[in-house]
Amino acid sequence: MPIYNVMEEIVKNVLDENIEQLHLSCTCKRCRNDILAISLNKLPPHYIVNKDSSPYIRAAYTADRQGATNILSTVIQAAEIVAKNKRCGN
Amino acid sequence: MPIYNVMEEIVKNVLDENIEQLHLSCTCKRCRNDILAISLNKLPPHYIVNKDSSPYIRAAYTADRQGATNILSTVIQAAEIVAKNKRCGN
Numbered sequence: 302m303p304i305y306n307v308m309e310e311i312v313k314n315v316l317d318e319n320i321e322q323l324h325l326s327c328t329c330k331r332c333r334n335d336i337l338a339i340s341l342n343k344l345p346p347h348y349i350v351n352k353d354s355s356p357y358i359r360a361a362y363t364a365d366r367q368g369a370t371n372i373l374s375t376v377i378q379a380a381e382i383v384a385k386n387k388r389c390g391n
Numbered sequence: 392m393p394i395y396n397v398m399e400e401i402v403k404n405v406l407d408e409n410i411e412q413l414h415l416s417c418t419c420k421r422c423r424n425d426i427l428a429i430s431l432n433k434l435p436p437h438y439i440v441n442k443d444s445s446p447y448i449r450a451a452y453t454a455d456r457q458g459a460t461n462i463l464s465t466v467i468q469a470a471e472i473v474a475k476n477k478r479c480g481n
Contacts (some may be wrong), residue, residue: 303420303424304399304424304427304428304431306396306431306436309394330393331440334393334394334440335440337394337438338394338438338439338440339438341394341396341436341438342435342436342437342438344436345432346396346431346432346434346436347432348427348428348429348431348432349428350421350424350425350428
């Protein structure tokens with residue numbers, strides 16, 4: 302489906318860039334995907350039809366200090382939830 | 392990315408099931424995708440990691456009369472917005 306939620310890419314970048322500072326007890330794919338899903342369910346979606354406009358939208362979110370801080374705190378909360386309820390079996 | 396927003400499938404089904412009643416002036420792919428994107432940006436995302444659970448989540452939304460009505464009215468509003476601002480050039 303050509304529609305695309307830019308927030309997926311934004312949250313993934315924030316998680317990847319902060320993975321060290323998050324001190325996750327497990328960084329397996331399942332745990333990271335659980336963190337992404339929980340975060341995305343708490344953040345407003347930003348669907349676009351034309352993926353070419355994705356970089357501009359991502360840049361706008363990054364430039365918006367408050368928005369970027371909100372996304373990071375959402376990812377931190379999601380990481381805490383996953384740390385307490387790991388579903389990967391590790 | 393294995394994470395997946397079940398709301399995408401739900402809204403697509405609602406649009407496909409009601410496409411006749413919506414009396415869209417244009418039913419091209421671009422217009423339908425614009426309707427999906429606008430609708431999804433107004434509805435709470437429901438991301439899952441395991442696509443196998445998608446049917447149960449979809450069924451829950453369908454069974455929830457109020458939720459289903461809300462999704463349909465969101466799609467109707469989005470269809471009106473797209474009808475006034477077609478970006479397909481038709």
